[in-house]
Amino acid sequence: MFGYVTRRLLTAIPTLFLIVTGAFFLIRVAPGGPFNLERPLEAKVMENLNRIYHLDKPLWEQYLYYLGNLARGDFGPSFVYRDFSVAELFASGLPVSIQIGAGALVLALVAGTLLGIASALRQNRPADYGIVGLATLGITIPTFVIAPLLSLVFGVWLGWLPAGGWGDGAWSYKILPIVTLALPQIAVVTRLTRGAMIEAMRSHHIRTARAYGLKPWTVVVVHALRSAILPVVSYAGPAAAALLTGSVVVETIFGIPGVGRYFVQAALNRDYTLVMGTVIVIAIFIIVFNLVVDLLYALIDPRVRLG
Amino acid sequence: MTISFGAGLRASLFAGALVAGTAFGAMAETVYHRGNDGNPETLDQHKTSTVAEAHILRDLYEGLMVYDANAKVVPGVAESHTVSEDGTVYTFTLRGDAMWSNGDPVTAGDFVYSLRRIMTPETGAKYANILYPIKNAEKVNKGELAPAELGVKAVDDKTLEITLEQATPFFLELLTHQTGLPVHPATVEAHGSDFVKPENFVSNGAFTLAEFTPNDKLVAVKNAKYHGADSVAIDKVIFYPIEDRASCVRRFEAGEIHSCSDLPTDQIADLRAKFGDQVRTPPYLGNYYYAVNMSKPPFDDVRVRQALSMTVDREYVAEEIWGGTMVPAYSLVPPGINNYGEPAYADYKGEAMLDREDKALALLQEAGFGPDKPLKLEIMYNTSENHKNTAIAIADMWKTIGVETTMINRDLASHYAHLRDKGDFDIARAGWIGDYSDPQNFLFLVESDNDGFNYANYKNADYDALMDKAAAETDLEKRADILREAEAMFMRDLPFIPILYYSSHSLVSPKLKGWEDNLQNVHPTRLISIEG
Numbered sequence: 001m002f003g004y005v006t007r008r009l010l011t012a013i014p015t016l017f018l019i020v021t022g023a024f025f026l027i028r029v030a031p032g033g034p035f036n037l038e039r040p041l042e043a044k045v046m047e048n049l050n051r052i053y054h055l056d057k058p059l060w061e062q063y064l065y066y067l068g069n070l071a072r073g074d075f076g077p078s079f080v081y082r083d084f085s086v087a088e089l090f091a092s093g094l095p096v097s098i099q100i101g102a103g104a105l106v107l108a109l110v111a112g113t114l115l116g117i118a119s120a121l122r123q124n125r126p127a128d129y130g131i132v133g134l135a136t137l138g139i140t141i142p143t144f145v146i147a148p149l150l151s152l153v154f155g156v157w158l159g160w161l162p163a164g165g166w167g168d169g170a171w172s173y174k175i176l177p178i179v180t181l182a183l184p185q186i187a188v189v190t191r192l193t194r195g196a197m198i199e200a201m202r203s204h205h206i207r208t209a210r211a212y213g214l215k216p217w218t219v220v221v222v223h224a225l226r227s228a229i230l231p232v233v234s235y236a237g238p239a240a241a242a243l244l245t246g247s248v249v250v251e252t253i254f255g256i257p258g259v260g261r262y263f264v265q266a267a268l269n270r271d272y273t274l275v276m277g278t279v280i281v282i283a284i285f286i287i288v289f290n291l292v293v294d295l296l297y298a299l300i301d302p303r304v305r306l307g
Numbered sequence: 308m309t310i311s312f313g314a315g316l317r318a319s320l321f322a323g324a325l326v327a328g329t330a331f332g333a334m335a336e337t338v339y340h341r342g343n344d345g346n347p348e349t350l351d352q353h354k355t356s357t358v359a360e361a362h363i364l365r366d367l368y369e370g371l372m373v374y375d376a377n378a379k380v381v382p383g384v385a386e387s388h389t390v391s392e393d394g395t396v397y398t399f400t401l402r403g404d405a406m407w408s409n410g411d412p413v414t415a416g417d418f419v420y421s422l423r424r425i426m427t428p429e430t431g432a433k434y435a436n437i438l439y440p441i442k443n444a445e446k447v448n449k450g451e452l453a454p455a456e457l458g459v460k461a462v463d464d465k466t467l468e469i470t471l472e473q474a475t476p477f478f479l480e481l482l483t484h485q486t487g488l489p490v491h492p493a494t495v496e497a498h499g500s501d502f503v504k505p506e507n508f509v510s511n512g513a514f515t516l517a518e519f520t521p522n523d524k525l526v527a528v529k530n531a532k533y534h535g536a537d538s539v540a541i542d543k544v545i546f547y548p549i550e551d552r553a554s555c556v557r558r559f560e561a562g563e564i565h566s567c568s569d570l571p572t573d574q575i576a577d578l579r580a581k582f583g584d585q586v587r588t589p590p591y592l593g594n595y596y597y598a599v600n601m602s603k604p605p606f607d608d609v610r611v612r613q614a615l616s617m618t619v620d621r622e623y624v625a626e627e628i629w630g631g632t633m634v635p636a637y638s639l640v641p642p643g644i645n646n647y648g649e650p651a652y653a654d655y656k657g658e659a660m661l662d663r664e665d666k667a668l669a670l671l672q673e674a675g676f677g678p679d680k681p682l683k684l685e686i687m688y689n690t691s692e693n694h695k696n697t698a699i700a701i702a703d704m705w706k707t708i709g710v711e712t713t714m715i716n717r718d719l720a721s722h723y724a725h726l727r728d729k730g731d732f733d734i735a736r737a738g739w740i741g742d743y744s745d746p747q748n749f750l751f752l753v754e755s756d757n758d759g760f761n762y763a764n765y766k767n768a769d770y771d772a773l774m775d776k777a778a779a780e781t782d783l784e785k786r787a788d789i790l791r792e793a794e795a796m797f798m799r800d801l802p803f804i805p806i807l808y809y810s811s812h813s814l815v816s817p818k819l820k821g822w823e824d825n826l827q828n829v830h831p832t833r834l835i836s837i838e839g
Binding site for chain 2: 030031032033034035041042043044045048049052080081082083084089092093148151152155156159162163164165166251252253254255256257258261268269270
C-alpha cells in the first residue's frame with residue numbers, strides 16, 4: 001500500500017512537469033500581456049515593467065527561470081495583484097475555497113446518497129419521480145442563476161442570511177455559497193446512487209441476503225450500498241478537486257475571497273504567474289483525489305487489490 | 308424582478324440590524340461599508356493606475372492639493388502656494404500640523420523622496436508620465452538623468468519648490484492624482500515593496516490601512532494623527548471589491564452596503580424605479596468613441612469618416628442601449644471640464660437624423676461609394692455586452708447609408724494590445740477617462756507623436772502646432788481658445804468618432820451625507836458622514 005502510494009506520487013512529478021510546460025507556453029500564445037490596460041502605457045514605462053518582471057528575456061529563458069524558481073517552491077509575484085506573491089494569494093484564498101468546497105462536498109454526498117437510496121427503494125413511485133425530477137432540475141439550472149436567486153430570496157427578501165460577503169468566515173456567510181455549490185452535485189450524486197442502487201438491489205447477492213431473512217436495513221446499507229457507492233466514489237474524486245479549488249461563479253456573486261476567481265481573472269489579465277499557480281494547484285488536487293479514489297476503491301471493493 | 312417596497316424595507320432594516328448587531332455594533336463606531344469597482348492592483352501609490360485604487364488611496368493619503376466634495380482643488384498638505392510669474396516655479400508651504408500616522412511630521416523632503424521614487428525607472432510606475440510636466444521628469448523616468456536631477460527641491464522642512472518644464476495650468480490638479488501622494492520614506496526604505504502591508508503601513512491621510520484581503524475587503528481606520536481628524540465622522544471605512552454589479556445592488560438592498568460605485572446598466576430603468584434618486588448618474592469626465600484607422604483607404608478619406616459619424620444616432624445609443632446612463636457626444640472634450648468653456652461641437656448636432664443621413668449619403672457618393680460599390684468595414688471591440696449592443700446598433704444605422712459592417716471582438720487585453728502594436732483594423736471601439744479636468748487631457752490623444760493613444764494614426768502638423776501653442780500659453784482664456792481651435796480641427800478631421808460621454812453610476816444610501824455628484828466622481832470618505 002505504502003509502496004503503491006509512493007509510486008503513484010512519483011509518477012505525478014512528470015505529469016506535473018508536462019502540465020506546467022504546456023500551460024506556460026499556452027498562456028503566452030494568448031495575445032497581449034499583463035500590462036495591456038485599457039489605457040496603454042508609455043513605451044518607456046512598459047519597458048521598465050517588462051524588465052522588472054523579466055518579460056524582456058526570450059521565452060525559453062523565462063521558462064527556465066520559472067522552472068528554477070518553482071523547484072525552490074517560489075511561485076513568483078503576481079503581475080496584477082502587485083502587492084502579493086502568488087503563494088500569499090493562495091495561502092489566504094485556498095482555505096476559504098476549501099471550507100466552502102468541503103461543505104458543499106459533504107452536503108452533496110450525504111444528501112445525494114440519501115435521496116438516491118430513497119428514490120431507488122421507491123422506484124417508479126411518486127417519491128421516485130419527484131426526486132428524479134428535482135435532480136434533473138438541479139443539473140439543468142446553472143449556478144449563476146441559483147446564486148443570485150438564493151441571495152435575493154434569503155438575503156434581500158427574507159433577510160435571514162447575508163446577501164453576500166465573507167464576514168471573516170462567520171457561518172451565516174457560508175450557508176448560501178455552500179448550498180449553491182452543492183445543489184448540482186446533490187443532483188448528480190442522487191442520480192448516480194439511484195441507478196447503482198437499483199442495479200445492486202437486483203443482484204444475486206442481495207437476493208441471497210434477503211432470502212436469508214436479513215433485516216432490510218442490513219441488506220440496504222451493508223450489502224447493497226457497498227457496491228452502489230462505487231460510481232459515487234469515482235465521481236466524487238474529480239468533483240472534490242473541482243469543488244475544493246473554488247468556483248468562479250459562486251465566489252464572484254457572493255463576494256467570497258477564494259481562489260476560484262483567480263483562474264479566470266488571471267487568464268483574462270494575463271497574470272502569467274498566477275495562471276501557472278492556479279494550474280499547478282488544480283493539477284495537484286486532481287492527482288491527489290484520483291489517488292484517494294483508487295485507495296477508497298480498494299477499501300470498499302474487495303475485488304480491487306493495489307500492488 | 309419586482310419587489311414590494313414594504314418587504315424590501317423590512318428586509319433591509321432586518322439585515323442592517325443583523326450586520327450592526329453581530330460584527331460591529333459592540334464597538335459603537337461609525338462604519339462606512341463602501342462598494343468599490345474591484346480589487347486594487349496595488350496600494351503603492353506610485354504603481355497605481357486604476358479608479359478603484361484612486362478611491363482607496365484618496366482616503367489613505369493626503370497630497371499637496373486635494374479634492375473637496377465637489378471635486379474642486381483645495382489645499383491639502385500644502386496650506387498655501389505661490390507661482391512664479393512665468394508659471395514654471397511652484398513654491399508650496401506645508402502645514403505645520405501635517406503628520407504621518409506614526410507621529411512623524413510630513414516634510415518637504417518626503418515629497419522630494421516620493422516624486423523621485425515615482426520617476427525612478429526601477430519603480431516601474433505605470434502612471435509616471437502624468438507627472439512629466441515636472442522639470443526633467445521624463446528624462447529621469449527614461450533613465451537618461453539621475454533622480455536627483457528632478458525639478459523638485461526641499462527649501463526647508465516646510466517649503467517645497469517644484470520647477471516645471473513649462474507653464475502647466477492644470478498642474479495643481481495633477482497633484483491631486485494618486486501618483487502625487489507621498490510615501491513615508493523611512494518605511495519604504497525599511498520594508499521595500501512590503502511597505503503597503505497593513506503591519507508596516509504608515510500614511511498621512513484621514514485613514515490608515517488596517518486589513519486587506521483581495522476579493523474580500525480592505526479595512527481602513529481613522530488616523531488619529533491626521534490634522535483634520537476632529538472633523539472626520541467615519542471611524543472605519545470598509546471597501547468591498549465587488550466586480551459583479553448586480554451583487555452590489557443586492558447587498559445594498561439588504562442594507563449591508565452604503566454605496567455602490569458601479570451599476571448594471573442594463574437594469575438601470577428597474578433600479579431607478581426601485582431606488583429613485585439613490586441612483587446617481589451624473590456626467591463623468593470621459594468619452595466613448597470609435598477610432599478610425601486613417602492609415603488605410605478608404606478611411607483616410609475625411610468624407611467617409613464624416614459620413615459615418617453623421618449617421619450615428621447618438622441619442623438612440625445613449626437612451627436605448629445604455630439606458631440613459633451615457634450622454635450623446637458631439638465633441639471629444641466633455642462639457643463642464645475646467646479651463647475650457649463650451650467644447651467645439653460637430654455642426655450636425657441637433658440636426659434631424661433624416662437630413663444627416665441624406666448628407667452622409669452624398670458624402671459617400673462623392674467618395675466613390677454607392678449601391679453598386681458599398682463601403683465595407685469591420686468594427687473591432689473588446690468583449691462586453693454593452694459594447695456589442697452598441698456596435699450592432701451603429702452597424703444598423705450605417706446600413707441606412709449602404710455601409711456593410713462586420714464585427715470582431717477580443718478580450719480587453721488582446722484588444723488594447725492589438726491597438727498598441729498598431730495591428731490592422733478599420734474601426735475600433737475605445738474609451739478615455741480624463742486623469743485631470745483639462746481639455747488638453749483629451750486633445751493630446753491624437754497628437755502625432757502620441758504612440759500609445761493615437762490609435763487612428765492621425766498626423767496633422769497644424770493640429771500638433773496648435774497643441775504646442777496652447778502648451779506655451781499662460782493666459783487661460785487665450786489657451787482655451789487655441790485648444791478649442793484644435794478641437795474644431797479634430798471634429799473636422801474626425802480621427803475618432805465621439806459617440807458618448809460617460810456618466811458615473813452610483814447607488815448611494817440616503818443615510819450617507821456629504822456625497823456630492825461631480826464630474827470626477829470623487830467622494831472622499833473624510834467628508835462623508837452617516838446618519839441614523
